[in-house]
Amino acid sequence: MPFARIGQKSWKSGQIVPRIPKRCFSKAAICRQSGQTSSPLDAETHDVVIVGAGAAGLALASALTRPSSSARSCRIALVEASDLSKVREWSLPSDQYSNRVSSVTNRSLSFLKTCDLHSHLNQTRTNSIQEMEVWDGVSDARISFRASELLGREHSTNMSTMMENLNLQRSLLKTLQSNSSIILLDKTKVDSIAKPNDDANSWPLITLDNGRVLRARLLVGADGFNSPVRRFAGIDCYGWSYDTQAVVATLFHPSRSTGNTTAFQRFLPTGPIAFLPLSPTISSLVWSTKPHIASSLRSVHPDVLSLMINAAFRLPQISLQYLYDYISEKGRDGLQVERNELADEIRWREAAHSIQPYSALSSTSDKQGDISEGFDLLPPLVEHIQAGSVASFPLRFNHAETYLGEGLGSRTVLVGDAAHSLHPLAGQGLNLALGDVEELASCIDDAISHGIDFGSRTALLPYVRNRYFENHKVMSAVDKLHKLYSSQLPPVVWARSVGLEVVNELDSLKTALMLSAGADSRTTPNPWNAAADGVTLVNNGIEFLKTGASVISGTVGSAVRNVLKV
């Protein structure tokens, strides 16, 4: 499975706060009453009002205005609370990277190309992923994906493309600015959304904080996972917080003779740690782990964090647990973790695990390099971390009950994080959002060419039908993977490891997995189907074990069941 980075996080350092509530909406409540809103007569009428100019909002605006779209003559307004000039003028020296990056699948990329992404995308800052190494932190069971071997000549040798979110957004924004049918309203918050006279059939009125009132045939909530548009539409959302934070950073490391086109992910019981290549010597980290470990990792010196990252890809779980405790105890006592002390500790632990200094598994020896056997199964050793790039954000699972408002919330539709947010371990957040946008744009197109009002439920229902279950499958597969790999219980570890190794031997199944994860730019059906089915199978096995365990012994059985709650 491809992995990657996601998330609503600032490209500046520090704790990342979910961006939406502050960004898009002022404090005023989202009200449905018409009392204080202006009458429809004062309102500017638009065909589409998109709230939120993140990747999803920008991509939708681009898709609707591309030359092939029937919607290109529509009046479209894009409302964004933050200052878009920061995105437009974003630029970093070539040796620095934003810590907010995404893995864009080939399918998503070919859609973005139809939106003229490439005329403004800085392609020197993108990097293709051609191989993936995924392994179990407890059993070391491993699965390898190589695009060149599995997909054959007729396919691209890319599995996906890593790019900084700001690179993507800047490119879409520049394309949009050359288009006069789009009205960009940045530094503007939405004060309230209402239906005049509480009439469900009327068009929503969006009052902005500068007093402007927009009347919308269709209101699109692309406003992130705390979506105020979703709240206005009265759409419930179900989900939970994982007891997990993702730590991200931009990592510097020596170049390798084999290039830097492999993504690595190790499933630790505390959560997966991923290494995503951005350039020959720079990669991005996404380390999902328990909140207390995440906060110690964020508070230590970046050099100490480098050692921890190298160890986390290599040391057995028991030693990692010791290292987590070590740095958090120091932090609790108000002491600095010394780089040398930690290096000594790791060296001692490597010796205790019989890891030879020249082995690829050693992270403290300078004898290690491209010559070590199996070096390409592990990521390059991190030397240092880009200043200010360390940050963390909480992980959630959230899925709106529907993507389409009803009654007073009619003419409202949700895309991207406003509709769903998921664990970043498969790097599917942005790709699901782009899938939504592509489908919604095609629904709107279809409605226009048949003379149908595209704000109507009839026109939008195919969007929900085609996306909801599709997204749900991917989301629950990812969720179950997370839970499956959180366990250290021997039967679970055994079952998942055997499953992984068996899959690793079956090239055709691996090809199917890669294609369904979006590696093929041509086909559209069933992303993650195979993955979802595979996980369901393993899950069923565990259900079976659960039953067995409870029969065998009463008290032990119930403890096992608790742990096995997948």
Add this chain to the structure above:
Amino acid sequence: MRTVTRIALGTTRSVRGRCSPAMAIARMNHTSSINPDEIAHFSRLSASWWDEQGEFGLLHKMNPVRMQFIRDKLLEISHEEDAENVRNGGILEGKDALDVGCGGGLLSESLARLGARTLGVDASLSNINIASLHASSDHWLNGLEYRHMPAEDLVKAGRQFDIVCSMEVIEHVDNPANFLRSLAHLVKPGGHLFMSTIARTPLSYFLTIFMAERALRLVTPGTHTYSKFINPSELLELFQEDLGWLSRSYHGTPPRTEAEIQGIAYLPWKGAWALLPKTTPGSMECNYMFWARKPLQDDGKHTT
């Protein structure tokens, strides 16, 4: 003429016993095909025209398929006549369109959105009010007008249109043969007539009356009257023998450039209607779309 009589016979008896003051007025107007019971029935339901999940939900879902049929047929004919000048985008642009029995204006709005100067007429005043109110909120509907009048009044006024549509109407009128003659008059020579209706078969009884009205209550019971349903062959015979629009037919199939019939069906697993391939057995046994083109040269076979 034999067929025409059959159509008329099949529909003279009103199965329902509703009576209203409008009935008396309508009786005086002998030229009108309007059935006062039907008008009262749809007037009662008029408020729910634009509730897409209510009474007319299935009709809302049918609309894209009707428009697809209309657009594709117009494109096909314009391609046939002038292959070099086909305007894929605006095939309805600038055309005069009439929607007879427009109801809440579902089809009229779509025609107007695609650029046709559209007139919607309906015998129910409350339908016209609902349709006008709804259209007033959409800035794309400038070329749309509604009037409360029977189609026969437009015939008297000598109006003619490039495109005349009458969707799901003929199975609700009293004298379908007369109604069709009126529609035929309203089409300009070389213009197009589009209809959709329901065939009179056991399958259509089962689906539209037993299932939709009685079992699933998707539609108010009494909306349809089985005896008023019309089979495709009956329509074709009327257009060939009575109106003279069709030059010939091959085993009941008219020439593709003169008339066409295509079945449509609701596919519950897709939640949408679809045009059925013509080769599907039984595809025209229930809901179907009908198109016919008025000859450029009127050969005078019309009888009024």
